[in-house]
Amino acid sequence: MQNRRIFFVQPPKGPVTPACYDVRDEPVPEPQDGDVLVRNIYLSCDPYMRGRMGGTANYPGSRDFPLDEVVPARVVGQVAESRNPKFKKGDFVWGFLGWELYSLAKGGGDLRMIDPSLGPISHAITVIGMPGLTARVGILDIGKPKPGETAFISAASGAVGSVAGQIAKQEGCIVVGSAGSDRKVRHIVDVLGFDAAFNYKTVSSIGAALDEYCPNGIDIYFENVGGETLEAVLDRINQGARIPVCGSISQYDNPEPSKPKNIGNVEAKGAVMRKFSIYDHMDQYDDFLPWIAERVMDGRIVYFEDIVDGFDNTIDAFIGMMNGDNLGKRLVRVSEDPTLG
Ligand SMILES: NC(=O)c1ccc[n+]([C@@H]2O[C@H](COP(=O)([O-])OP(=O)(O)OC[C@H]3O[C@@H](n4cnc5c(N)ncnc54)[C@H](OP(=O)(O)O)[C@@H]3O)[C@@H](O)[C@H]2O)c1
Structure with missing residues (x-):
């Protein structure tokens, strides 16, 4: 299996351009004891990611993305292989992984399980996230x-x-x-x-x-x-x-x-x-999750996701979001979401 990954290689001078990134094909990593291999389904595109690319003094307190590493991002995916007792193949998960087709969560990383009964799995990194x-x-x-x-x-x-x-x-x-x-x-x-x-x-x-x-x-x-x-x-x-x-x-x-x-x-x-x-407010997450899920499910909160299909469109999807071409939360669907039937 081949992995495709987007590396951050050059801080922008002004607006982000495709030259800030390099797309590379590499073998899918082998999970070791404790690791979880995730097939990524949805990649997030968020404005804060611009702040982390440097060239601006505007995002105090944040660390720049490391150069020549995969762009870190929130991701929703499905466990492809697990050597961690907390996760099994087929589980839906979200976490801080990266702009790539497959991510290795070392030792399980910060992966969290998604409960598909709370709505579309993509919501884990959007409205209920x-x-x-x-x-x-x-x-x-x-x-x-x-x-x-x-x-x-x-x-x-x-x-x-x-x-x-x-x-x-x-x-x-x-x-x-x-x-x-x-x-x-x-x-x-x-x-x-x-x-x-x-x-x-x-x-x-x-x-x-x-x-x-x-x-x-x-x-x-x-x-x-x-x-x-x-x-x-x-x-x-x-x-x-x-x-x-x-x-x-x-x-x-x-x-x-x-x-x-x-x-x-x-x-x-x-x-x-x-x-x-x-x-600084992630301690509210466990209280927030049922609060928001209830409101989304009963229609009190209406939410739109703006989903771009295809891994190779990720960079353009991000740049487009920064320029306002998204209506609602911008995501990229990079592989099949089996919950969509
Ligand atoms: N404090 C935090 O922890 C935190 C967490 C998440 C997000 N944020 C911030 O929240 C804001 C919204 O983020 P989001 O994720 O919800 O993104 P979003 O609104 O879904 O997408 C970004 C939008 O910003 C607007 N925009 C771009 N350039 C603009 C400009 N020059 N003037 C006015 N609007 C412009 C565009 O919409 P238009 O078509 O309307 O221009 C674009 O669609 C961002 O500032 C982001 O950094 C902060």
């Missing part, structure tokens, strides 16, 4: 929503934003989103159930759009993008506003990320602006 937990931590723990408040979510149709907005809505907020295409805007309102949304690329100005759609000001801003959007929001926050800083994707390619000129408004308004990393 890291992006969903990120949304809950940001909105509930930092945003602390109250009924009647206005919550504004940027990158609102995406993996994290789509869930953040739906949770805020269920907490009784008026929820407004922004995204980069009219198709996404329709999706945010018609499918995800936000009260309003706008296309930040085509409005006359983001500030004018916020004045129109958030006439009572902004109590919670779920920050995903930074730059111009953040600055426009800071001019419109209410007294005591909360700003969970989840990410700032508009700045990830920028070696000198822009800082908002009006950051002083945070203090002036007695607001809380808190950057958070989901890695």
Whole structure:
């Protein structure tokens, strides 16, 4: 059996290009005692991976991906061979593996079992996994929503934003989103159930759009993008506003990320602006899993996965996601998902 693997070979200068990677064919590794060989099915494409590729000062605290190693990524797969008593051939698992067709989890690594009765197995790395937990931590723990408040979510149709907005809505907020295409805007309102949304690329100005759609000001801003959007929001926050800083994707390619000129408004308004990393909240995962699975299964949380087929499309799928061509969570399906029948 041959393995195909994507190595990270060159930090980008600005946007990620295919030259950052090298695709290599190698033999599938032999598991030793304790190891688990996983046939990968879904590979994750996440914006934080750009931060880990270097060339930007924007992702404090994170380690760069090692050069000349397989791109680390969350993966859903099926055990192909196990020499570990905790896993058996055929089990569905997820873990931090890599952009490759087969991964060897040494000693079982951080593999976790997937319960297929909780929904599609891909959900383990999407709505009932890291992006969903990120949304809950940001909105509930930092945003602390109250009924009647206005919550504004940027990158609102995406993996994290789509869930953040739906949770805020269920907490009784008026929820407004922004995204980069009219198709996404329709999706945010018609499918995800936000009260309003706008296309930040085509409005006359983001500030004018916020004045129109958030006439009572902004109590919670779920920050995903930074730059111009953040600055426009800071001019419109209410007294005591909360700003969970989840990410700032508009700045990830920028070696000198822009800082908002009006950051002083945070203090002036007695607001809380808190950057958070989901890695500091993984202790919530066991409590989160049944909480979110129930809401997805009964339809309270609607979730879209944007699945690109074919391992050889992985690099383009990632670059496309960074440029906004995903509607929902971007994954790559690299081999058959037997649960799809
Ligand atoms: N704090 C944490 O632990 C944590 C965990 C997960 C994710 N995050 C962060 O959460 C944010 C969303 O991540 P996600 O996984 O949900 O990704 P996503 O929203 O599914 O996909 C990324 C989206 O970002 C938008 N985007 C790209 N360039 C932009 C720009 N210049 N200005 C505005 N929007 C832009 C694009 O949508 P448009 O078409 O709308 O432009 C794109 O579809 C990112 O900042 C990410 O780093 C943080």
